[in-house]
Amino acid sequence: MTPRQVRLSTTPGPAEIAALSLGDIVYLDGLLYTAREGVYRRALEERSPIPIELPGDSATNFHCSPAATIRKDGSYEMGAVTATASFRFAKWLPEWMARTGAKLVIGKGGMTSKDYNEYFVPNGAVYLSTVGYGTGALLGRGIENVEAVHWQEELGLAQALWVIRCRGMGPFIVASNLDGECLFERENAKIAENVARVYAGTKPAVLKRFGEIDDRADEVI
Amino acid sequence: MIKTDQIHSTACDLMSKAAIEIPEDYHDGLERAAATEDGSLASFVLQAMLENYAVAKEDGRAMCGDTGVPRWFVKLGNDSRIEGGMCALETALRRATAEATNGVPLRPNRVHPLWRTDHNNNVGIGAPEIEYAFEPEGDWVDLITVHKGGLFGTDYRMLFPADGIQGVRRFYLDSLLAFGKRGLACQPAIVGIGLGGSKDTCMTLGKRASTLRVVGSRNPDPRIAELEDSFRELGNSIGMGAMGFAGKHMVIDCHIEVGYCHTGGLPMSVHAFCLSSRRAVARLFPGGRVEHRVDPDWFTPYQRRETVDWPFEREGSEQEAAE
Secondary structure (H helix, E strand, C coil): CCCCEEEEECCCCHHHHHCCCCCCEEEEEEEEEECCHHHHHHHHHCCCCCCCCCCCCCCEEECECCEEEECCCCCEEEEECCECEHHHHCCCHHHHHHHHCCCEEEEECCCCHHHHHHHHHHHCCEEEEECCCCCHHHHHHCEEEEEEEECHHHHHHHHCEEEEEEEEEEEEEECECCCCCEHHHHHHHHHHHHHHHHHCCCCCCCCCCECCECCCCCCCC | CECHHHHHHHHHHHHHHHHHCCCHHHHHHHHHHHHHCCCHHHHHHHHHHHHHHHHHHHHCCCCCCCCCEEEEEEEEECCCCECCHHHHHHHHHHHHHHHHHHHCCCCCCCECCCCCCECCCCCECCECCEEEEEECCCCCEEEEEEEECCCCCCEEEEECCCCHHHHHHHHHHHHHHHHHHHHCCCCCEEEEEEEECCHHHHHHHHHHHHHCCCCCCCCCCHHHHHHHHHHHHHHHCCCECHHHCECCCCEEEEEEEEECCCCCCEEEEEEEECCCCCEEEEEECCCCCEEEECCCCCCCCCCCCCCCCCCCCHHHHHHHHHC
C-alpha cells in the first residue's frame, strides 16, 4: 500500500492540519526556518529578539543544520538538508511554540505522545519527520532560495537560524496528529511483540550498569 | 616519493566522493533489501533513499544534510616515502577536510565539546582523526576517508567470559533495539562489532568493522564468519525496519573484528554505519598514479596477524608471487 501524499503550506490553516493522518507523506511550500539548541538558548534563555516575524513569516520550525556555506560575495550555497533528532529539544519546545506559533515541527525521530498531548495539540501543531534518514539531496532540491541566515556569527553555520523558501520540499512523514497520537510509538508497539522471541536464550549481563539498577546506593554486581 | 600536492588533491576528491556517492556495495545491499521489504512505510523509506542516492549524484549534492564527522585512515606500504614527511601528509589531509567542507559543501559539524567553538571547516583539536596502519610490501599510500554519523547507534560494554556468546548476542540486540527505535541509528546499516582488545581498541575494532569492510565480506575465521551470518539474520528478524517502522531490514550486513583482550574480560562494542555509509578510498603511487576503489581492504592478513614475527620474509613473498 502506498502512503497518501499531501501538498502543504508552511503556514497551514487549522483545517489542513486536522486533515493530516499518521503516515501521510507531505511536501511543503513556503518559508521555513531552522532552529535547534543554539537558537532556542539564544532566544529563550538569553532573551535575544528573534530576528524574523513569527508566525507571520513562517509557522514551520525545521530541526536542521544544513550542509551549507556562505560564499565570499555573501550569497549562500545549500547542498543537502536533513533533520537532527528532536527529542533533545523537548526542554525548549513548549516555550518556543507558545512564543512563535509554530504549527509544523520537522525533525528526526519525533517526540513522545506526552509531548504531543502537552504542547503540540494545545497549539494546534503536528510533527513531521524527515525520511530515511536522511534524504538530504531530495530535500535540497526542494529549496528554492535561501532568504537569510541569522546569528551565524554568534552560533556558527550549523546552529544559525536559516530562512529557506521551499517549493514541493519533501518527502516528510506525518508523525503526530491532533489527537496526540505518535506514529513511532504505534510502530514500537508492533515490534514489541517480537522482543521476547529474539531475546530467547540470553541472560542479563554478569556486570550490571546503573540504569539497569536504578538505586544508586545499590551496587552493579 | 609521493608528492604532497597529490595527497592534497586526491584527499579533496575523496572528501566529496564520500559525501555524494553511496558506495556500490552498500547501494546494492540496500537495493536487495528494498526488493523484499514488505512493511509499507519501511518500503517507502527505502525507495526514497534509493532515489536520494541518484539525486545526490546527479546534482553533485551531499547525500545527507548531516555529513558526519570526517576522519582519515592512512595505510602505508613499508617502502613508501612521503614528500615532506608524515607531518606534511597530515597538513594536506587537514587542509583538504577544511576546503571540502566549504567546497562541497559539507556541514561544519565539529565543535569544541565545552565551548562549542565552530571553525566552520570540520577542523579542530583532534579533528579530523588520522589513523595509521602499515603493510609489509609496497611503496604506495592508501587514503581512506570515512564520514560517520556521530551521535547514535554505538555502544560499549565490558562483558565477561561467563556472559559468553549469548551475552554478546544480547548486547547486540540491546544496541539494535535501543537505537533502532524511531530510526535513530539510521538503519538499515552495516553493523560492526568489536570484540576484545583494550577498552579503546574494542571501540576502534567495532568502528572499523562497520566502516572499513564491504557488504558481503566475511571474517577469515570460519566460526566468526558464521556468527556474522547469524547476527545479520537475527537483526533482520526483530521485525524492525527503516526509521523503526515495522519491517524486515535492520542490518544490511554484520561484521565482527576481534583483538586479544584481558583474560578476565570480553569487551564488546557495537557500531552502526548509516544509510549514507560515507567512505571513499584511493591508492597513491610514486610517479602520480591514483587508483580509486570501493573496498578499503583494511583488514589484511597482516593486520589480523597473531604471531610474533610476520611469517613471510620479503624474499619469500617475492618468490611466491613469481610462482
